[in-house]
Each structure stands twice: as C-alpha cells, then as structure tokens.
Amino acid sequence: MQQGVRVIADNLVGSIQSPLDQTGYGSVQTGAVGLFITNVIRLFFVVAGIYALFNFLIAGFAYINAGGDSKKLASAWDRIWQSLLGLIIIVGSFAIASLFGYLIFGRADFILNPTIYGPQ
Numbered sequence: 001m002q003q004g005v006r007v008i009a010d011n012l013v014g015s016i017q018s019p020l021d022q023t024g025y026g027s028v029q030t031g032a033v034g035l036f037i038t039n040v041i042r043l044f045f046v047v048a049g050i051y052a053l054f055n056f057l058i059a060g061f062a063y064i065n066a067g068g069d070s071k072k073l074a075s076a077w078d079r080i081w082q083s084l085l086g087l088i089i090i091v092g093s094f095a096i097a098s099l100f101g102y103l104i105f106g107r108a109d110f111i112l113n114p115t116i117y118g119p120q
Contacts, residue, residue, distance in 0.1 A: 034114045041112055048090050056083035 059079035066072035094112070101110035 038113045052083050052086040
C-alpha cells in the first residue's frame with residue numbers, strides 16, 4: 001500500500017531531486033573540493049587583475065587631469081607604478097605557482113588545479 005501511495009504522490013507533484021547532485025562540482029570522490037578551490041583561485045586572479053586594471057585607468061585619468069601640479073603628477077605616477085607592480089605580482093605569483101608545481105609534483109597546474117582525494 002505504501003508503494004502505491006508514493007507512485008500517486010510522484011505523479012501528482014513530481015519527484016524531487018537533491019540539489020547537491022546538480023551543483024556542478026560533483027562529489028568528494030570525483031574531486032569536488034579540488035574543483036571548488038581551483039575556481040576560488042581563478043576568481044581571485046580575475047578580481048585582482050580587474051582591480052589593478054581599474055586602478056591603472058583611474059591613475060591614468062588623474063595623471064591626464066593633473067594640470068601641471070607637481071603633487072598631483074607625483075601621486076598619479078605613484079599610483080600608475082603601484083598598479084603595474086600589482087599586475088606584475090599577480091602574473092608572477094601565477095608563474096611561480098606553475099613552476100613550483102612542475103618542479104615538485106611534475107605537473108605545472110598541480111597547485112592551481114589541486115587533486116584532493118576523499119574517502120573511497
């Protein structure tokens with residue numbers, strides 16, 4: 001009797017699937033934690049790059065509008081160099097992580113795309 005009630009209820013309202021199966025990350029056994037960490041690292045690089053680019057554009061605009069004022073020119077020039085230094089640090093950290101991953105683990109993307117093993 002219980003099975004018949006369930007079939008009728010499924011036909012009336014449909015079956016509900018767990019949203020955890022449809023997250024796009026999978027399960028712990030398929031490397032969901034590693035994929036999540038990879039996405040967080042990539043998001044960090046993208047946000048840092050966009051911030052540095054935005055900061056560089058604002059500094060360039062301040063440099064153009066300085067109007068010959070030496071303090072404004074120096075401030076804008078410092079901000080331009082800081083933005084360039086930030087971009088260099090972002091790219092350098094990516095390159096160093098790839099180099100260490102290749103030298104230590106034999107894969108250039110090991111640190112940036114970690115494989116975390118869960119319970120079997």
